[in-house]
Amino acid sequence: MANPVDLVEVWRGDLLECVHQGHAVVCDDTGQVVAAWGDPETVTYPRSSCKMIQALPLLESGAGAHLTPEQLALACASHNGAAIHTDRVKAWLDDLGLTDDAFRCGPQMPADRDARNGLIRADQRPCQVHNNCSGKHAGFLTLTKHLKAGSDYELIDHPVQQACKAAFEEVTEENSPVFGIDGCSAPNHACTVHGLARAMAFFATAGDRSDRRSDAAQKLTSAMMRYPELVAGETRACTELMRAMDGKAAIKTGAEGVFIAIIPEKRLGIALKITDGATRASEAVIAALLVKYGVLDAGHPAAQARMNPPIKNRRAIETGFMRPAAILGL
Amino acid sequence: MANPVDLVEVWRGDLLECVHQGHAVVCDDTGQVVAAWGDPETVTYPRSSCKMIQALPLLESGAGAHLTPEQLALACASHNGAAIHTDRVKAWLDDLGLTDDAFRCGPQMPADRDARNGLIRADQRPCQVHNNCSGKHAGFLTLTKHLKAGSDYELIDHPVQQACKAAFEEVTEENSPVFGIDGCSAPNHACTVHGLARAMAFFATAGDRSDRRSDAAQKLTSAMMRYPELVAGETRACTELMRAMDGKAAIKTGAEGVFIAIIPEKRLGIALKITDGATRASEAVIAALLVKYGVLDAGHPAAQARMNPPIKNRRAIETGFMRPAAILGL
Numbered sequence: 001m002a003n004p005v006d007l008v009e010v011w012r013g014d015l016l017e018c019v020h021q022g023h024a025v026v027c028d029d030t031g032q033v034v035a036a037w038g039d040p041e042t043v044t045y046p047r048s049s050c051k052m053i054q055a056l057p058l059l060e061s062g063a064g065a066h067l068t069p070e071q072l073a074l075a076c077a078s079h080n081g082a083a084i085h086t087d088r089v090k091a092w093l094d095d096l097g098l099t100d101d102a103f104r105c106g107p108q109m110p111a112d113r114d115a116r117n118g119l120i121r122a123d124q125r126p127c128q129v130h131n132n133c134s135g136k137h138a139g140f141l142t143l144t145k146h147l148k149a150g151s152d153y154e155l156i157d158h159p160v161q162q163a164c165k166a167a168f169e170e171v172t173e174e175n176s177p178v179f180g181i182d183g184c185s186a187p188n189h190a191c192t193v194h195g196l197a198r199a200m201a202f203f204a205t206a207g208d209r210s211d212r213r214s215d216a217a218q219k220l221t222s223a224m225m226r227y228p229e230l231v232a233g234e235t236r237a238c239t240e241l242m243r244a245m246d247g248k249a250a251i252k253t254g255a256e257g258v259f260i261a262i263i264p265e266k267r268l269g270i271a272l273k274i275t276d277g278a279t280r281a282s283e284a285v286i287a288a289l290l291v292k293y294g295v296l297d298a299g300h301p302a303a304q305a306r307m308n309p310p311i312k313n314r315r316a317i318e319t320g321f322m323r324p325a326a327i328l329g330l
Numbered sequence: 331m332a333n334p335v336d337l338v339e340v341w342r343g344d345l346l347e348c349v350h351q352g353h354a355v356v357c358d359d360t361g362q363v364v365a366a367w368g369d370p371e372t373v374t375y376p377r378s379s380c381k382m383i384q385a386l387p388l389l390e391s392g393a394g395a396h397l398t399p400e401q402l403a404l405a406c407a408s409h410n411g412a413a414i415h416t417d418r419v420k421a422w423l424d425d426l427g428l429t430d431d432a433f434r435c436g437p438q439m440p441a442d443r444d445a446r447n448g449l450i451r452a453d454q455r456p457c458q459v460h461n462n463c464s465g466k467h468a469g470f471l472t473l474t475k476h477l478k479a480g481s482d483y484e485l486i487d488h489p490v491q492q493a494c495k496a497a498f499e500e501v502t503e504e505n506s507p508v509f510g511i512d513g514c515s516a517p518n519h520a521c522t523v524h525g526l527a528r529a530m531a532f533f534a535t536a537g538d539r540s541d542r543r544s545d546a547a548q549k550l551t552s553a554m555m556r557y558p559e560l561v562a563g564e565t566r567a568c569t570e571l572m573r574a575m576d577g578k579a580a581i582k583t584g585a586e587g588v589f590i591a592i593i594p595e596k597r598l599g600i601a602l603k604i605t606d607g608a609t610r611a612s613e614a615v616i617a618a619l620l621v622k623y624g625v626l627d628a629g630h631p632a633a634q635a636r637m638n639p640p641i642k643n644r645r646a647i648e649t650g651f652m653r654p655a656a657i658l659g660l
Binding site: 020105 | 340345347351373374375435437438451507511512513514515586606611644646647
């Protein structure tokens, strides 16, 4: 975690109250660094930002040939557990002839307010389908069935996870030095921020190529851009910013301050890591970089809400604001 | 925010995933720095960590002479909005002949799960009494009534806030360079981390002195230590760590990564600020410093839960851990 730079400032009144540091890399389709802040060679976990990589084997294997773009968007999602998400994932489970018990992601209270309050009012506990990763796990189960592999699809030695690891190392063009266990129990392979940006440039340029992996990458990117509401949900940065860009970029958040962007029309991939793990900062920086690279209108309310949000108190009085650090050049 | 140092590490598997930086100061009753990490002269907002300072005028004025230790603990609290808190604050309002409308803190959904779920099930919105600062505001209202001052007690020019500012500058021994508006709409005066630690050493040694302010400081500190559950609530760091220390220290969290400790038996005050504002880090550092200064047993479950917590995923699998940085010398 050496040499991060200040990327986001949090002001209250006339005093800088907090600073978020991190590393960010913009990479082109040759793997070259177009721009970087902090140290591009910092190794970190991409967490959920790499779900489109974890979905590559699902399509490359042919297991997901019948899946709809909505299902592909859900395979790449960290969703809110709203009805629009859970209804579709339940139907997907039905198609597989499986029930909630087949999941290995664990239950999670939905982030979606209506879904959460509905469970509370009914005095019900959340199921595994409510887990923000349930679409990814439906993809894992689909590949597991196709491979006729064991039910413990989340384990590192399982054919599904071995395929995910191979795809991850190939698109990042790195040998992952270490893996961690993610919130949903799947392995999460570490890479450099540069490697993650390089992988996103691979996705950004997939439409140029006709090989099986590029075809899969292009389908996944398109699905994310087409169904922003399935990739996250109402009020979330991924959804609101993708809607604002209207097909110009696919973006994805990851826990502990990670964000990526795939920008086909610019042939660029972006990856960033906030050192302290703050989501408010990763959202501000990705919005700033999307503006900087011309795919997000700085004046769009969704851009302002993430890049320069006012900080309001419990009487809605504006008490401060956040802004990208000057080093980002906005 | 110059020259913070790494204070907390967050590990996942064998990789350092996040780092939290900050400033921490331990001060004795002469105002001397006993130990410091980062820059003691960093200026920041104490946020809710200074509620015991904001309660000084309530007692010094005589307005709060009739208040119980429970009420004094609530005046210093950032509470969970549980029934144990709101029932007492409502009764306090009744005593004043006022209703929830007299508050200027704004409504807040309770952090306490039972209280929150109760509101959701009843389809009710939270009131101002649920605001974590409602005890502080009950204190403000008590002083306002005593002074026969206007109802806009949260404004900087109001006699209540002028008294709070004077007390703040006197116990920090600094002229506050700037104030911000807090989440509850009250002014929050900035000071150095050193100044905040110095103020806490004033509280720690108040029992030695017999002046009016010291008497007030001693009563507030005692009330906090006597009623840890009123200062925060179940599952919260302030409550669990004060219970574990059983009267050896009063501690208080503040938003955006602030924490203070008042340690009468060691005649020490502690203040710390996490640069990125992370609560998980401020809690880890205060627990580490309380252990370091001999008032918290490192092996106590409450100490371990804040200082070296395992990170568990949605299937309760341990995926990582947090720990204080080596520089803290534990």
